[in-house]
Amino acid sequence: MSKSSSSRTINEVLMAAAHARSCSSKKKLGDQTPNSKEFSSSLSNKKMKLGDQSPNLKEPIQKSSKSEDQSLHPTATTTTTPEETSVQLKKRSGDFNPNSAAFWKKGESVPFLFLARAFDLIDKESRRTEMSTILCNTFRTVIATTPKDLTAVVYLSCNKIAPSYEDLELGLGETSLVKAIADAYKIDVKHIKSKLKILGDLGLVAKASCSSQVKLFNYKPPPLTVVKVLDTCRTIAKESGKDSQGNKRGHVKGLLDAATDCEPQYLFRLLQSKMRIGLAEQTVLVALGQAAVYSENQSALPSPSALDEATEIIKKVYSLLSNFDKIIPALLESGIWKLAELCRFTPGVPIGPMLAKPTRGVSEILKKFHGSEFTCEYKYDGERAQIHYMEDGSVEIYSRNGERNTGKFPDVANSVKRFKKSSITSFVIDCEVVAYDVDKQKILPFQILSTRARKGVNMNDITVKVCVFVFDLLYLNGESLLEEQLIDRREHLYDSFEEVTGEFQFATTMVSYEPKDIQSFSKLL
DNA sequence: GCCCCTGCCTC
DNA sequence: TTCGGAG
DNA sequence: CTCCGAAGAGGCAGGGGC
Numbered sequence: 020m021s022k023s024s025s026s027r028t029i030n031e032v033l034m035a036a037a038h039a040r041s042c043s044s045k046k047k048l049g050d051q052t053p054n055s056k057e058f059s060s061s062l063s064n065k066k067m068k069l070g071d072q073s074p075n076l077k078e079p080i081q082k083s084s085k086s087e088d089q090s091l092h093p094t095a096t097t098t099t100t101p102e103e104t105s106v107q108l109k110k111r112s113g114d115f116n117p118n119s120a121a122f123w124k125k126g127e128s129v130p131f132l133f134l135a136r137a138f139d140l141i142d143k144e145s146r147r148t149e150m151s152t153i154l155c156n157t158f159r160t161v162i163a164t165t166p167k168d169l170t171a172v173v174y175l176s177c178n179k180i181a182p183s184y185e186d187l188e189l190g191l192g193e194t195s196l197v198k199a200i201a202d203a204y205k206i207d208v209k210h211i212k213s214k215l216k217i218l219g220d221l222g223l224v225a226k227a228s229c230s231s232q233v234k235l236f237n238y239k240p241p242p243l244t245v246v247k248v249l250d251t252c253r254t255i256a257k258e259s260g261k262d263s264q265g266n267k268r269g270h271v272k273g274l275l276d277a278a279t280d281c282e283p284q285y286l287f288r289l290l291q292s293k294m295r296i297g298l299a300e301q302t303v304l305v306a307l308g309q310a311a312v313y314s315e316n317q318s319a320l321p322s323p324s325a326l327d328e329a330t331e332i333i334k335k336v337y338s339l340l341s342n343f344d345k346i347i348p349a350l351l352e353s354g355i356w357k358l359a360e361l362c363r364f365t366p367g368v369p370i371g372p373m374l375a376k377p378t379r380g381v382s383e384i385l386k387k388f389h390g391s392e393f394t395c396e397y398k399y400d401g402e403r404a405q406i407h408y409m410e411d412g413s414v415e416i417y418s419r420n421g422e423r424n425t426g427k428f429p430d431v432a433n434s435v436k437r438f439k440k441s442s443i444t445s446f447v448i449d450c451e452v453v454a455y456d457v458d459k460q461k462i463l464p465f466q467i468l469s470t471r472a473r474k475g476v477n478m479n480d481i482t483v484k485v486c487v488f489v490f491d492l493l494y495l496n497g498e499s500l501l502e503e504q505l506i507d508r509r510e511h512l513y514d515s516f517e518e519v520t521g522e523f524q525f526a527t528t529m530v531s532y533e534p535k536d537i538q539s540f541s542k543l544l
Numbered sequence: 545g546c547c548c549c550t551g552c553c554t555c
Numbered sequence: 556t557t558c559g560g561a562g
Numbered sequence: 563c564t565c566c567g568a569a570g571a572g573g574c575a576g577g578g579g580c
Contacts, residue, residue, distance in 0.1 A: 145561065145562085146561085146562065147561080147562070147564090147565070147566085148562080188551080188552070189551090190550090190551065190552085190576085190577095191551085192550060192551050192552085193550090193551095194549080194550060194551090195550075195551085259576080259577090260576090260577085261577080261578090262577095262578095263576090263577070264550095264577065264578075293567090295566090295567065295568090297561090297565090297566060297567080298566085299565075299566055299567085300565095300566095301564080301565060301566085302565075302566085377556090377557075400555090401555095402554065402555080403554095403555095418553080418554080419554080419555090420553080420554090422553075465554085465555070466572080466573095468554090469553095469554065469555085469572065469573060469574085470572090470573070470574085471573095471574085472574070472575090473552095473553080473554095473573090473574050473575070474574080474575065545580100546579100546580090547578105547579090547580090548577100548578090548579090548580105549576105549577090549578085549579105550575100550576090550577090550578105551574105551575090551576090551577105552573105552574090552575090553572105553573090553574090554556090554571100554572085554573085554574105555556045555557100555570100555571085555572095556569100556570085556571095557568105557569085557570090558567100558568085558569080558570105559566105559567090559568090560565105560566090560567090560568105561564100561565090561566090562563105562564090562565095
């Protein structure tokens with residue numbers, strides 16, 4: 020098992036374009052080409068930028084003339100049927116009437132069936148642009164009828180139940196869900212399992228089981244709503260302790276009892292966190308941005324550039340503040356064009372990380388960088404960590420995926436403040452936490468790090484010591500540094516912290532114009 | 545009290 | 556993490 | 563190139579069972 024990860028050595032090199040985070044405009048270090056956003060690394064990975072921070076959120080060309088006056092929308096939409104909904108949602112955005120697809124009254128809770136139908140349409144579509152259109156129409160419908168449900172709709176569309184840093188897990192996997200179906204329908208677990216093998220998907224199994232189910236009672240639970248589904252998911256996630264498994268199953272059964280049509284299928288895929296309809300966060304964001312544009316300007320069709328701009332804004336905003344509970348209300352209240360002002364990078368909320376991207380070799384890199392200044396950086400073999408130090412002295416640590424990791428690294432959380440200079444009142448750093456042998460002063464392989472306890476770690480129980488290798492500073496003394504060049508952020512970084520060997524060190528880097536330096540740098544191992 | 549299965553998360 | 560498919 | 567989805571290794575945590 021010395022799998023790839025452990026075979027990577029600590030000395031592996033990683034390089035990034037010198038202007039990393041703020042990709043678009045500013046460059047000061049060479050390479051102005053439009054595709055100067057990426058980096059490549061020599062050995063196996065490299066870092067890449069995150070979601071665009073195009074600093075030019077200029078005034079929208081298509082200012083919304085009248086934004087929120089919903090009163091002029093044609094009234095009600097009670098005559099539409101679920102079937103009709105599907106037809107409407109597939110229309111091109113320009114031809115779509117946001118009041119045509121709803122089969123519930125304005126202000127009423129959005130039925131889960133509406134969303135399930137949209138998922139079903141998307142499932143049958145392979146073009147992401149089309150998926151996005153369908154979802155865009157879906158969002159527009161919700162905005163036009165029951166905007167307060169938009170947050171729930173967006174969460175479910177992303178297959179999330181809360182921001183990732185809130186540590187809310189369903190705790191339901193395939194096995195539990197199979198049991199839940201068996202429970203609910205009084206079917207043998209074995210039958211469910213064999214069906215699962217045949218159909219290949221738990222959602223389909225749920226659907227099939229549901230339709231073959233004979234309802235013995237006339238009692239019919241009220242239709243599911245999007246909010247109900249989301250709330251129940253959260254309830255399931257919070258269930259813990261004795262009998263929690265059974266309780267969770269009970270909640271699932273409750274949902275299943277009320278599910279009809281294609282609802283069971285998507286309900287179970289949601290519960291399994293495997294939507295597999297080809298739609299995920301990025302596509303949802305695109306749809307959301309565009310829906311916002313269309314909804315703001317009912318009378319005129321938005322220009323393509325306005326739509327692109329909206330997409331950029333929403334992606335950027337989400338990478339800075341990945342919390343729909345904050346973004347959606349702001350979006351509904353003030354519109355897409357002001358969103359960036361309202362939703363800023365905030366300490367305490369993890370920012371989307373710039374990720375490395377594999378390259379096939381040094382030669383590939385050599386070409387890419389001749390003529391431009393570039394930088395290389397060691398890629399340490401540990402765990403990514405984003406450390407937030409707030410004004411009040413509190414610390415939070417987040418993983419690569421934005422999960423709160425603070426409880427896993429109490430040693431780091433307690434020590435970081437010792438490495439900052441006293442004038443520093445708040446900061447966010449990006450770093451790699453690496454297992455470290457204090458006696459031998461040596462970095463240990465990832466394997467060792469992975470044996471650390473993961474939750475509620477007690478300082479006294481720590482056996483694997485770690486060293487933090489910082490490579491970026493994203494926020495300092497109340498101000499975001501995201502608009503600055505990587506090279507400049509590094510300067511701030513070096514100015515703001517003191518290294519302590521074996522505890523807190525700066526990642527080894529090199530900056531050059533000479534492609535051949537890449538090779539020599541990578542030989543440092 | 546101990547062990548296993550399931551879920552989740554890291555790379 | 557790496558891979559492969561689709562657009 | 564971007565996005566999505568699937569797969570794989572190793573390992574901790576929590577619950578359920580005995």
